[in-house]
Amino acid sequence: MTPLTIEGFRYQTLPGERDVDINVAVAGFGPAVVLLHGFPQTHYMWRHVARELVERHTVIVPDLRGYGESSKPGASSAETYAKRTMARDVVRVAHALGHERFGLVGHDRGALVGVRAGLDHPRTVRYLGILDVLPTLDTWAVLQGVNAKVAWHLYLMAQPAGLPERMIAAVAPEFFASFLDAWDTDGSTFTPEVRQHYIDSSVAAVASIVADYRATASIDLEMDQADRDAGRQLGMPVGVISQDWGSQLGFDAASLWEAWARDLTYQPIDAGHFMAEEQPSEIARFISDLAARADN
Template sequence: MFNGFETIDIPLPEATIHARVGGSGAPLLLLHGYPQTHVMWHGIAEDLAQTHRVIAADLRGYGDSLAHDGDFTFRAMARDQVALMRQLGHDSFHVIAHDRGARTAHRMVLDHPDAVRSVALIDILPTLDVWRTMDDWLARRYYHWMFLSQPGDMPRRLINGNPVLFLQAALSGLSSGESAFHPEAMRAYETAARKPSVIAAWCGDYTAAATTDLDHDRADLGRQSDLPCLVLWGARGVVAHHVDPLSAWQAWFPGATGRAIDAGHFLVEERPGEVLGHLAAHLARS
C-alpha cells in the first residue's frame, strides 16, 4: 500500500498531523471520514500520484494524528489541513474528501477559499441537511450521530470496552454488504480504534457536528462558491434516500456535477476503479 509514498508527521500549534506523501504534479489533499484513517485511499492513491503530488492525511485525533486542544470542529480540522499543506509548500491545492473529511473540505472552502482549487465531496449531504431530514428511518441508520454526541464520557467508556467490535459494526452498517475492506486496511482501522484518544476524537467530532458546527454553517447560509465541485455518492447507501445529493450541494456550489455509484457508503473501497475514473476526469477539467 502507498508504494513510493513518504510517511510524515507535521507538528502544528494545535495538532500534529500524520500523512503519506507521494507523486508529482499539482498538489492534491485526500481526507478520510469516520471511523477510518488516510488508509482508505490505498486503492487509488498510487494512481492519483501519477499526475499529482498526493497528500493523504489523518484528521486531527484520527489515526496517527493528534489534537492538542480538544477542538474537533470542522473549522479546526480545516485549519489543520491548510496549515499542513502550507508547511509542505502548497498555498493552494485540490481536495478529494469522504464523509467527515468532506465536511472538513466544505468548511475549508468557506474559511480558506483562496487555498482550494477544486473539491470532490464523497457520500455526504451538507451537515444542516442531515439534521433537517433526521427522522426515524435515518436515525436508525445514523444512530452514531446521536450516540457519539451524548454529553459526558459515557460513549467513550462504552466503546473502549470493545472498540474493534464497535468499529466493525460501524463499517458493516454503512457498507453495501460486500467485503469492501482490504485486510491491511482493516488492520489499520482496528489499530486506530484501540487508541482511547481516537475514540475521544470520534465523540468530539460528532458532538461538534451537533452544536458548534451547525452554528458555523447557519452563519454561512447563502454563501456560494464557483469552485469546480464533484459530488459522488453510493446508490445503495443512505445519503440519497431523502434528498438528492447533487441538488443539495448545488445550493453551496452552483456549478457542481455528480452522480451515484453502485456501492454503499464506502464507495472508494467498494468501487475504486469507477471512482478513480470520475475523480481523474474531474481533476483534468479543474
C-alpha cells in the same frame, strides 16, 4: 500494531493548528491534491486511489487530527474538533509542503472538513470532491422519524461529554467493526489486516472520534447555519459522488448540494459507502475529471 502505510509514499509529521502534529503521506509530481479519509478509517483508505493519481498529481494524504497517527488532543473547547480547525490543519500541511493552492477530496468526515476548507479558504482550494456525505446542516435536517435510525451513532456521539465515551469504550472493537461490516456491501472490501487496522486505530481514538462527531452537532452546525444565512457558497468546481441513499431517506441529495455550490456535478455510483476501496479506479477518474474542470 504497526500502522499500515501506502507503498511508494514518504511519510512525515507536519504541524497543524494549535500545536497538533499531522501524520502525512506524500508522493507524485504536479498539481497537488489532498485526500481526506472518513470514519472509522485512516488515511490508508486512499491507498489504491492515491497510487492511481501520482503520475499526474502530487498526492497528499493526511490522517485527520484525532485519527490514525495524528495527534489526538483533548477537547478543551468546541473548537478543538471543529471542522474549521481541522480545515486549518489541512491548509497548514499543504502550505508546509509548498502548495499554496490544491485540490481537496474528502470521504465522509473528511468531506465535511473539505466543505469547511472550501468555504473558509476559497482562494486556496482549487476544486472540492465529496464522497458519500451531506453538508452538516442538511444532514440534521433530513434525519427524521424511523428512517433516522440509520444514523443512530450521530445521536449517541452528540451527547454531552462522558457517557458516550464510556459506553463506546466498553465495547470499542465491536462498535467500530459494526460500521465496517454494515457499510461494506458484500463483505469483500477489506482484507482481515486492513479491517483490523481500522478497528485498532479507532479503538485508540475513542475520545477524539466522539469529540469530532459532537462538534458536528454543535459548533459545525452553527457555522453551516451562519453561512446559509449569509448566502455563502462554494465558488470552486465541486463534484459529489454518492450512493443513492437519499431515495431511502426521502430527499434529493443533488438538490441539497446545489444550494451550496455554484459549479456542481453530482454523480451516483453503484457501490457501498467505502467506494474508494471498493471501486478505486472509478473514484480516481472522478477526481481526475474534477481536476480537469478546475483547469478549464
